[in-house]
Amino acid sequence: MLSYQHIYHAGNLADVHKHSLLAWMLEYLTRKDKPVSYIETHAGRALYDLTSDEAVKTGEAAQGIARAKTWFSPDHPYSKALNQTTETHGENAYPGSPMIAVQTLRESDTITLAELHPTEHLNLELALPTAKCWRTDGFMMGHSMCPPTPRRGLMLIDPSFEIKDDYDTIPGHIKKYARAWNVGVIALWYPILTMGSHHNMLKTLESNHPDALRHEIQFPPARPGHGMIGSGLFVIRPPFGLAEEGAKLKTRFDALN
Structure with a gap:
């Protein structure tokens, strides 16, 4: 149940999709002086060494951020986060979404993270000692x-x-989050697999939230037989301009296929 560790997949093409749009959204929210809250339900360890045995074993970072880094201008929020991470932690370091949030947000903003895996949670606290890092079920933390x-x-x-029931239970969680937090941007990342596990979940989500933005990209499998062939973001109350930013990014991914 707690076997997943993102180090095997850090910096892959799905991360490029998810993290570049996340960084853009966070930067957009900070354009106003008003403080913001950032909540992440499944945080991971926040900082990854792309030369680790685990990362090298899958080769996903080599196919991902190693060739996609040039897609983004130096002033893009994702580029800024990448550069700040390598300047602070070395050229082989890659930021997870919590690190991107810490680097993009301001002292007046609040960051609350959940990670249930004991090793990942320990590494999360070591990487981000000033953030609120709870070792708890992320979905329950979101409700609280x-x-x-x-x-x-x-x-x-x-x-x-890795918990297959997530595809069935996530729409219910998100419906409650969106009702309780009626001004918050709520973003779900999901994998696009050859078996199509996400289809029914997305039907329910789109029925519940017809005004949300569904953004998907596809890419070649990382290796023969690998089941993930794309990445999706479902965003409730998307910031103005996110659809256009996503469309620009999609052209980069389309060129890979």
Whole structure:
């Protein structure tokens, strides 16, 4: 149940999709002086060494951020986070979404993270000693936090989907989050698999939230037989301009296929 560790997949093409749009959304929210809340339900360890045995074993970072880094201008929020991470932690370091949040947000903003895996949680606390890092079920933490203070903000839901019931239960969680936090941006990341596990979940989500943004990209499998062929984000109350930012990014991914 707690076997997933993102180090095997850090910096892959799905991360490029998810993290670049996350960084863009967080930067957008900080354009106003008002403070924001950032909540992440499945945080991981926040900082990854792309030369580790685990990362090298899958080769996903080599196919991902190693060739996609040039897609983004130096002033793009994702580029800024990548550069700050390598400047602080070395050229082989890669930031997970909690690290991107810490680097993009301000002292006046609040960051609350959940991670249930004991090793990942320990590494999360070591990487981000000033953030609130709870070792608890992320979905339950999300319910306890909604609505947060400050009211402006974003929740990222980024489960591993190793628990197959997640596809059935996530729409119910998100419906409650969106009702309780009626001004928050709520973003769900999901994998696009050859078996199509996400289809029914997305039907329910789109029925519940017809005004949300569904953004998907596809890419070649990381290796023969690998089941993930794309990445999706479902964003409730998407910030203005996110659809256009996503469309620009999609052209980069389309060129890979």
